[in-house]
Structure formats: C-alpha cells, structure tokens
Amino acid sequence: MDLRFLKQPQARSIFLGHLRLVGFCLTAGLLLTLALSYVLSRISASHETVLRTSILARNLSDSLLSGDQRATQNMILNSGQDKNLRSLTVFNQLGNAIYSWENGNLINTEHIAPVVPAAHTWQRFHLNSLETSVPILDRETLKGEVILRESLTPLHDRLLLQLMLGLLASIFIALPAALVLTRRRMALLDPVLELATVAEQAATLGDYSLRAATDSEKQLGNLTMHFNLMLARMEAWENDMRSESVEQRAAESRLSILDNHDSVTKLPNRHYFHRLITHSVEDAVERQELMALMFIDLDHFRRISDRYGYDVCDQLLASLALRLSEVLRSTDTLCRVGADEFAAVLPDIDHLDTVRKLAERLIVAMQQPFNANGRQHAITCSIGIACCPLHTHEQRLLLQHADQALKAAKLAGRNVWRLYDPNQMSRPQLQAS
Numbered sequence: 001m002d003l004r005f006l007k008q009p010q011a012r013s014i015f016l017g018h019l020r021l022v023g024f025c026l027t028a029g030l031l032l033t034l035a036l037s038y039v040l041s042r043i044s045a046s047h048e049t050v051l052r053t054s055i056l057a058r059n060l061s062d063s064l065l066s067g068d069q070r071a072t073q074n075m076i077l078n079s080g081q082d083k084n085l086r087s088l089t090v091f092n093q094l095g096n097a098i099y100s101w102e103n104g105n106l107i108n109t110e111h112i113a114p115v116v117p118a119a120h121t122w123q124r125f126h127l128n129s130l131e132t133s134v135p136i137l138d139r140e141t142l143k144g145e146v147i148l149r150e151s152l153t154p155l156h157d158r159l160l161l162q163l164m165l166g167l168l169a170s171i172f173i174a175l176p177a178a179l180v181l182t183r184r185r186m187a188l189l190d191p192v193l194e195l196a197t198v199a200e201q202a203a204t205l206g207d208y209s210l211r212a213a214t215d216s217e218k219q220l221g222n223l224t225m226h227f228n229l230m231l232a233r234m235e236a237w238e239n240d241m242r243s244e245s246v247e248q249r250a251a252e253s254r255l256s257i258l259d260n261h262d263s264v265t266k267l268p269n270r271h272y273f274h275r276l277i278t279h280s281v282e283d284a285v286e287r288q289e290l291m292a293l294m295f296i297d298l299d300h301f302r303r304i305s306d307r308y309g310y311d312v313c314d315q316l317l318a319s320l321a322l323r324l325s326e327v328l329r330s331t332d333t334l335c336r337v338g339a340d341e342f343a344a345v346l347p348d349i350d351h352l353d354t355v356r357k358l359a360e361r362l363i364v365a366m367q368q369p370f371n372a373n374g375r376q377h378a379i380t381c382s383i384g385i386a387c388c389p390l391h392t393h394e395q396r397l398l399l400q401h402a403d404q405a406l407k408a409a410k411l412a413g414r415n416v417w418r419l420y421d422p423n424q425m426s427r428p429q430l431q432a433s
Contacts, residue, residue, distance in 0.1 A: 010186070010189065010193070011182055011186050014182050014185050014186070015178055015179065015182040018177075018178040018181045018182050018185075019174055019175070019178040022173075022174045022177045022178050022181070023170060023171075023174045026170035026173060026174055027167070027170060030163070030166040030167065030170060033166075034159055034162060034163055034166070037159065037162070038155075038159055041155050041158075041159075042125070042152075042155070045130060045150070045152070045155065046123055046130065046132075049123070049130060049132045049148065049150055050121060050123065050132060050134070052079075052148075053121075053132050053133075053134040053146055053148050054121070054134050056075065056079055056134075056146055056148075057134040057135065057136045057137075057146045059075055060072060060075060060090060060136055060144075060146060061136050061137060061138055061143060063075065064092075064136065064143060064144065065138060065143070072090070072099060073099065073106065076088055076090065076099055076101045076106065077101070077106070079101070079148075080101045080104060082150075084150050084151045084153075084154060085101075085148065085149075085150055085151075086102070086103075086129060086149045086150060086151050087100070087101065087102040087103075087148070087149045088100070088101040088102075088146070088147070088148050088149075089101075089109075089112060089146070089147045089148075090136075090144060090145075090146055091114075091115055091117055091144050091145045091146075091147070092143070092144045093117060093142055093143050093144050094114070095114040095115045095116055095117050095145075096109075096114050097109035097112035097114070098144075100112055115145065115147075117135060117142055117144060117145040118133060118135060118145060119135050119137075119142050120135065121133065121134050121135070125152075128151065128152050128153055128156070129149050129150060129151055129152055130149070130150045130152055131147065131148070131149045132147070132148045132149075132150070133145055133146070133147045133148075134146050134148075194212065194213070195212050195223070195224065195227055198210055198211070198212045198227075199227075202231060209231075210231065211228045211231065212224050212227050212228055259271070260272040262336040264314050264317050264318060264336075265317050265318055265321035265336050266318075266321070267321050267325075267334055267335055267336045267342075268333060268334075268335040268336075269335065269336060269337075270335070270336070270337045270338070272335060273335035273337050273343055273345070276333060276335070276345055277293065277343075277345060277395060277398070277399070278395055280345050280347055280388075281388050281393075281394075281395045281398060283347070284347070284388045284389055285388065285389050285393050288389070289347070289348055289349075290348075290349040290350070290351075290352075290387055290388075290389075290390060291345070291346060291347045291348070291349060291387065291388050292345075292346040292349050292355045292385055292386070292387045292388075293343065293344070293345060293346070293385070293386050293387070293388070293398055293399070293402045294343065294344040294346065294355075294358075294359065294362075294383055294384070294385050294402070295341070295342075295343055295383065295384045295385075295402045295403060295405070295406040296324065296341070296342040296343065296344060296362065296381050296382075296383050297340065297341050297342075297381060297382050297383075297384075297406055297410070298320070298340040298341070298342075298379060298380075298381050299379070299380045299381060299382055299414040299415060300414075301313075301339075301340035301379065302340065304316065304377060304379070308372075308373075308375075311373075312372045312373055312375075312377075315372040315373070316370050316372050316377060316379065317336075317340075319370050319371075319372070320366065320370060320379060321334065321336065321342070323365050323366070323368075324342065324344070324362060324365070324366075326365075327358065327361045327362050327365050328344060328346075328358065328362075329346070329358070331346075331347060331348060332344055332345065332346045332347075332358075333345045343402075346358070349387070352387070352390075352419070355385055355387065355419070356417075356419070359383050359385060359417035359419075360417065362381070362383060362417070363380075363381065363383065363415065363416065363417055366379060366380055366381045367380060367415070380414060380415040381415070382406060382409040382410050382414045382415065382416065382417070383406065383409055383416075383417035383418070384402050384403060384404065384405030384406025384407065384408065384409055384417070384418055384420070385402060385405055385417060385418065385419045385420060386398050386399075386401035386402035386404075386405055386419075386420040387419075387420070391420050391422070401420040402420065404420060405418045405419060405420040405421075406418070408424065
C-alpha cells in the first residue's frame with residue numbers, strides 16, 4: 001500500500017482519529033461480547049452445579065437413611081475428583097456437619113460451625129468461587145443439606161485468554177482499516193484543501209478579489225461557485241454581522257431582565273435586591289435622605305406548602321405579591337428574596353410615620369383571605385423595618401437591623417410589624433432568637 005499520503009499534516013491527524021475510532025469500536029464490541037459470554041458462562045455453570053449437587057443430594061439421602069457411612073464417603077470422594085471443586089460439606093437435619101471434603105481429603109468436622117438447613121436450593125457467587133446449597137430430602141422430610149463450593153478460576157482464565165487474543169486481533173484489524181479510511185478521506189478532501197488555501201490567502205491579505213479555480217470534475221458540486229460568491233459578498237456580510245451584533249446585545253439585555261426577576265411572582269429576585277439595596281444606601285447617605293428597608297416574612301407558609309403542594313403555593317405567592325405591590329408606593333420596590341420572604345426598599349421617606357403607616361397597611365392587606373383552586377387561605381406576615389441613615393450608614397448593618405426587627409415581630413406573636421430599636425434589639429432573649 002502506498003503510504004506517501006501520510007506525509008500531509010491533515011492525513012496524520014485523520015489517520016490517528018480513524019485509528020482511535022476503529023480501535024474503540026473493536027474494543028467495545030470485544031468487551032460487550034466477553035461480558036455476554038461471561039454472563040452466559042456463569043448461568044451455565046450455575047445450572048450445571050445445581051444439577052450435579054441435586055444428584056449428589058439424592059444419592060446421599062439413600063445412604064444416610066440406610067446408615068451406610070462407607071457409601072456416603074465414597075460418594076463424597078468421587079465428587080471430589082472434579083478439579084474445580086474446592087470443598088463439599090454434608091450437614092444433618094440438626095445443622096451439624098457430618099462429612100466434609102476439602103483439597104482432596106476428608107477433614108474433621110468438629111471445627112465447622114452449625115448451620116440452619118434450608119428446605120430450598122440457593123447459590124451465592126463470590127469473587128472467585130460459586131457456593132451452592134441443596135437440601136437432602138426424604139420425600140417431603142428435610143434430612144440435611146449439601147453445601148458445595150466450586151472455583152471460578154478456569155472461567156476467569158478462559159475469559160482473560162479470549163480478551164488477550166481479541167485485543168491482539170483488534171490491533172491487526174485496526175491499523176489497515178484506519179489506513180484505508182484515511183486514504184479514501186484524503187482523496188475526497190483534495191478539492192477542499194485547495195479551497196482552504198484560497199480562503200487562507202483571502203483572510204491573510206484581505207484581498208476578496210481572489211477566486212478559486214473551477215472544479216472541472218464536479219467533485220464538490222456547486223461548492224466552488226458558492227465559495228467565490230461568498231468572497232464577492234463578504235463586505236455585505238460584515239455589515240450584516242454588525243447588525244446581528246446589535247440585535248444580540250439587545251437580546252442579552254432582555255435575558256438580563258429575565259435573570260433578575262422571579263418567575264412565579266414576576267418581582268425582582270434576590271440578585272437584583274442586593275444591587276438595589278447597595279445603590280439605595282449609597283444614595284441615602286450621600287443625599288442625607290431617609291430610606292427604609294422592610295423584611296416581610298410569611299407566617300407559617302410552609303404548612304400550606306406541605307398540605308396543598310407547590311401549585312397552590314405558586315398561585316398564592318403571585319396573588320400576595322400583587323396585593324403587597326398595590327399597597328406600596330410607586331417609588332418603592334418589592335423583591336422576592338426567599339421561598340416565603342420578601343423585601344421592600346422604600347426610598348425618599350419624608351418621615352417615619354410614612355413607614356409606620358405603610359407597614360400597618362401591609363399587615364391589614366394580608367389579613368384578607370386569598371383564593372387558590374376554589375379554596376380560601378388565611379395568610380399573615382411579620383415585618384421588620386430598619387432605616388438609613390437613621391439606624392446605620394452601612395448596608396451590612398442595615399440588613400442586620402431589619403432582620404433583628406423581623407425577629408422581634410415574630411417574638412411578639414407574628415402578624416405585626418416592628419421598627420428597629422437599638423435599646424430593645426440588644427436584649428439577650430431577642431439576640432438568641
């Protein structure tokens with residue numbers, strides 16, 4: 001076989017790719033065949049062992065009933081001639097070992113622990129052996145049990161030999177197959193490589209007047225014609241790409257809006273809230289204007305979730321989000337920051353009374369029942385409030401103060417609001433909550 005085509009850089013990479021692909025397919029087929037062979041061999045070994053042990057158990061039943069110990073020992077010794085047999089133990093109906101064979105000899109049974117004879121046949125596969133138990137029956141009466149252990153080493157050795165031979169055969173098949181596939185691929189790629197040369201020159205020199213030679217043999221159909229047409233329209237395409245870039249930025253902007261809003265309530269989500277509170281605190285401190293932060297926690301909302309499921313909860317969350325938004329001012333921003341937690345950012349507060357009134361209105365609004373799936377649900381909320389720069393100039397402390405106020409509202413029995421009070425919030429019992 002002429003191997004000069006392998007001198008091309010593309011040919012080497014294609015050859016290696018084909019070699020890996022063919023090798024993988026052959027190896028996968030080999031492993032699948034061996035796995036199937038192993039399973040079938042284990043099934044066959046299992047059936048054969050059960051049959052052989054059953055025959056032995058029937059023969060032992062007669063000798064045990066007649067009390068012929070010599071015949072029993074001869075049967076055990078004859079069974080021990082199987083080179084794959086590791087051990088054979090006979091138990092009486094009380095579960096005590098009466099005969100045991102191992103490594104070619106009958107051994108003392110005193111050290112063998114008693115067992116509970118089973119009235120049915122069972123098998124256990126170990127790492128390198130197969131253990132089989134067959135009951136010794138006299139008609140329907142359990143007279144004992146035969147436990148036989150056979151080695152699976154010959155089966156494993158046979159599979160290993162098949163694996164080695166299969167891998168060796170795969171190597172001899174993969175090399176010529178990869179060479180043949182590579183040669184055929186390179187013959188098909190020659191016209192494409194010529195086009196690639198023209199494309200590289202056009203991209204390097206920026207000269208879109210270059211044209212590829214016409215494909216007289218029509219190996220690539222109309223590809224050459226379309227390639228030349230592509231060069232002629234390159235400048236127009238660049239303008240189209242600029243337009244697409246503008247549209248893409250607009251799409252990314254729309255996606256950004258979706259990423260910052262909760263899909264259930266359509267409210268701004270936790271990510272948006274953290275950016276908003278950062279800017280709000282900075283503006284309040286810079287302008288010396290009062291702003292407030294409300295943490296709104298739904299009371300015992302998890303009970304509704306556990307009882308009615310997520311669909312009902314989603315309907316309720318959407319309804320209460322709408323109700324809370326209707327109470328708040330148009331300049332306020334309500335965000336969903338947790339499963340049953342909301343946060344409201346209230347900028348440009350002229351007086352604390354405004355915050356108190358809004359909080360009271362929110363509590364009253366939530367006391368009206370909500371409808372979901374034809375059922376009314378009573379939902380209340382607890383509200384914790386902190387203000388900037390009245391209580392702190394730092395965002396971290398503002399969040400902490402609002403959370404402490406929320407805990408105070410919960411300690412007060414829920415369904416109430418609390419404004420942060422540094423004197424009351426420092427009580428030990430409140431800090432522990």
